[in-house]
Amino acid sequence: MEEQFFSCPYCWETISMLIDISVEEQQYIEDCEVCCNPIQLTVSVFEGEITRLEAENIEQ
8 A cells, every 4th residue: 555645626635545556457436535525536556656646526
């Protein structure tokens, strides 16, 4: 697990989440710890390093 910091796409606060770096491609939804809105996270990992982290709002 690796802690990553990024801006929430709703409230723009810097938040952190633990990312499982043993999985190469991931996509999941987590709630912002500040505003509680759902964030879609897309993560790519190569050789134990996070190569892509996208945090997007979920369009309703």
